[in-house]
Amino acid sequence: MVQRTNETIDQPLPYPRDRLLEFLEQMVLIRHFEEKTMEMLARNRIRGYCHWNIGEEASVVGSVAAMTEQDQIVTSYRDHGFALARGTAPGAVMAELFGKETGCAGGRGGSMHMVDIARGFYGGYGIVGGQIPIAAGLALAADYLGEDRAVIGVLGDGATNIGAFHESLNLSQVWHLPVVWLITNNQYGMGTSVAEASAEPDLYKRACAYRMHGEQVDGMDVLAVYEATKRLLHRARVEREPSVLEAICYRYPGHSYADAGKSYRTQDEIDRWKQKDPVRTFPRFLEEHGLMDQAGYEAIQKRVDQQVHEAVDFAERSPFPSPDSLYEHLYATPTSASTRMEQNA
Ligand SMILES: Cc1ncc(C[n+]2csc(CCOP(=O)(O)OP(=O)(O)O)c2C)c(N)n1
Numbered sequence: 599m600v601q602r603t604n605e606t607i608d609q610p611l612p613y614p615r616d617r618l619l620e621f622l623e624q625m626v627l628i629r630h631f632e633e634k635t636m637e638m639l640a641r642n643r644i645r646g647y648c649h650w651n652i653g654e655e656a657s658v659v660g661s662v663a664a665m666t667e668q669d670q671i672v673t674s675y676r677d678h679g680f681a682l683a684r685g686t687a688p689g690a691v692m693a694e695l696f697g698k699e700t701g702c703a704g705g706r707g708g709s710m711h712m713v714d715i716a717r718g719f720y721g722g723y724g725i726v727g728g729q730i731p732i733a734a735g736l737a738l739a740a741d742y743l744g745e746d747r748a749v750i751g752v753l754g755d756g757a758t759n760i761g762a763f764h765e766s767l768n769l770s771q772v773w774h775l776p777v778v779w780l781i782t783n784n785q786y787g788m789g790t791s792v793a794e795a796s797a798e799p800d801l802y803k804r805a806c807a808y809r810m811h812g813e814q815v816d817g818m819d820v821l822a823v824y825e826a827t828k829r830l831l832h833r834a835r836v837e838r839e840p841s842v843l844e845a846i847c848y849r850y851p852g853h854s855y856a857d858a859g860k861s862y863r864t865q866d867e868i869d870r871w872k873q874k875d876p877v878r879t880f881p882r883f884l885e886e887h888g889l890m891d892q893a894g895y896e897a898i899q900k901r902v903d904q905q906v907h908e909a910v911d912f913a914e915r916s917p918f919p920s921p922d923s924l925y926e927h928l929y930a931t932p933t934s935a936s937t938r939m940e941q942n943a
């Protein structure tokens with residue numbers, strides 16, 4: 599597994615301080631935003647599903663931070679954090695969760711279908727693995743059009759067992775498509791552990807079946823994820839070589855609101871992973887390097903809380919989409935049964 603091992607407090611970090619603080623602020627934003635969505639769900643302001651990135655912040659922020667402006671990303675339904683990390687306004691993400699017109703998908707997508715094409719975020723997908731062939735298609739388009747960009751195709755560990763994963767990996771290697779397959783291995787697909795579901799639990803090794811490069815990274819370490827993703831995106835963009843990056847991470851809450859997350863894992867296991875909580879370990883790391891003090895961390899938390907508060911306020915004040923717009927953004931104009939009868943007469 600790729601881990602940063604050789605850093606000591608005396609060695610300067612190869613990043614500007616502001617960049618590191620930005621990583622932290624984004625991770626704290628995702629954590630606080632997601633916690634607020636739990637509250638809004640309980641208060642019935644958000645309806646339907648919610649799948650949170652809590653615990654996965656380092657994998658989300660590290661990978662998205664490695665993208666260029668032209669690069670594109672497509673994810674599963676566990677997508678709120680990816681939209682926030684890519685720069686979609688927290689208000690637009692919250693409004694989408696509320697089903698409001700000002701949401702980033704016009705209130706039509708909800709939690710599982712965030713989208714922000716202007717920022718190269720081609721959406722969350724509710725169908726497990728539905729986004730995988732789409733990532734291959736985006737990468738094919740980049741190649742076909744000769745565009746200088748690469749694609750991150752994000753998927754969960756569970757999605758590595760569907761056929762489209764293998765078809766897309768194969769095609770991406772055969773055609774040398776500029777894509778990084780980022781597997782967020784959070785240890786479970788709903789209540790099924792990777793060991794129970796996968797004959798080869800080292801998921802990055804599946805790449806070798808397609809003669810593709812694959813590696814594993816500590817998904818609780820934002821800098822390790824950033825460095826690995828940056829390197830592999832460059833390889834995709836410049837050398838036209840796809841790869842698999844397996845980020846080993848953990849989700850602290852249940853799978854979604856309907857799962858308490860207790861029946862298939864022990865408290866001891868959760869506690870062990872909490873030792874690696876990026877929202878706690880990264881501030882300590884920055885303090886040890888003299889880049890931030892307690893007051894600095896509190897200022898970040900305060901700023902983020904204000905942003906989340908404003909996001910909720912924006913979502914509350916926004917209108918629902920007008921019923922007149924029901925048939926907008928569809929591939930076909932629906933006709934009623936009576937119109938069809940008239941047409942057929
Ligand atoms: C085709 C399909 N089958 C089943 C489901 C139900 N389902 C939703 S999430 C999920 C587990 C996916 O696990 P994983 O890929 O590890 O992603 P994670 O939720 O852990 O991020 C399943 C089976 C679905 N949404 N789509």
Ligand SMILES: [Mg+2]
Binds near residue numbers: 783787788
């Ligand atoms: Mg999973």
